[in-house]
Amino acid sequence: MTLEDNLEDNLEDNMKVPVSLVRCAAYKPDELAKSLSEAIELAGGLELTGQRVLLKPNILRDAAPERAVSTHPEFVRAVIRYVKAAGAKRILVGDSPGVHLGDFEGRGCGIRQVVDEEGAEWADFRGGKREYSLQHPLIESSFQLTKILDQVDVVISLPKLKTHQFMFYTGAMKNLYGLIPGYAKAGLHVKYSSRDDFAKMLVDLLQVVKPHYALMDAVVAMEGPGPGNGFPRSLGLLAASRSTLAIDLVASRLIGYDPYSIPTNRHALGVLDGINGVDDFELKGLSLEEARPAQFELIGGSQRGPLSRFLMRFRLFRKLETRSRPTPKFDPEKCILCxxxxxxxxxxxxxxxxxxxxxxxxxxxxxxxxxxxxxxxICPVEAITIEEH
Ligand code: SF4
Ligand code: SF4
Structure with missing residues (x-):
């Protein structure tokens, strides 16, 4: 039995940390509210009486909701309402895309309007940062994160399920990279340029932040050349878990990856959420068979064999792996010289x-x-492509 088969079996039988998968056909308030309640209940509930909560949607770019680049604003609205009803005394919502000049408003993606309409607070992560450290890191012991973290008791990751050219998949764990304000994120890309090193750094970030819960928007996901320029793909699903790792193992498998081929999943096992392997969580609600989409377009090159994984322990091979990846191509016909x-x-x-x-x-x-x-x-007009060799 392969590791993947083992995961599949255990997802549907045993386990401890629940991950829920439920249907939600459209971004309609009533449907979202019902599906979200069901997903959270199956995932063990969410009690927030008197808590100060930060909701962290994925706002990679301030793009219109129908592009599926960001977590959908109606999903964010449904979560705000749920969190309010669950007793939260303060609700902040924010993100920090890699590039934005001046204060980030979040209006292009529609999330800011929802935050204002629902009486939550908009949190601009560029309002200040401070150092947060970790005693026993995999690779990075210190992070400059938004000071908003000091104002909250609970962090809830609200990812959009998407493919990712660099990390193959982005979900609940990768979404929290946005807690590093603005351009500072790019510096860590330089410091950790191999996929494995970057994944270890993300796992360390998760160890610092200790997110409380993850609620995933997979009503419309992104397939193909994500996370910014892929294609919207309707899946009609929501997922919930108190474990960002468990939800990512399930969601990456759902769209067709071997979940252990995703570097963040692989390096987080045994480190995050008390999950050492597939025996430590269980799938509730829909089975993978019932929920799985046909022919979801993935990022190529994720299926690395045992020898390759072993070689990636060595710096030289990590450098060679970086060099072997395709460079971006620029289309001057589309480029607006922004x-x-x-x-x-x-x-x-x-x-x-x-x-x-x-x-x-x-x-x-x-x-x-x-x-x-x-x-x-970041390219707003899709003038940049990444073509696998
Ligand atoms: S050119 Fe693009 S892919 Fe290459 S280092 Fe710069 S941002 Fe990264
Ligand atoms: S390729 Fe052109 S349009 Fe795209 S981000 Fe660069 S300058 Fe802007």
């Missing part, structure tokens, strides 16, 4: 240049590129 890719590239691999006709274009220095794909995530 400069956001240049601003976010912490490796300084990008600059404006001019061709013989004096037309400006974005120039890539491949020798500096660490294949983090932040430029691809």
């Amino acid at each position: 400069g956001e890719c240049i601003a976010i590239c912490a490796s300084r691999a990008l600059s404006f240049a001019a061709n013989a006709d004096r037309q400006r274009y974005v120039k890539l220095d491949e020798s500096k590129c660490i294949r983090c794909y932040c430029c691809h995530e």
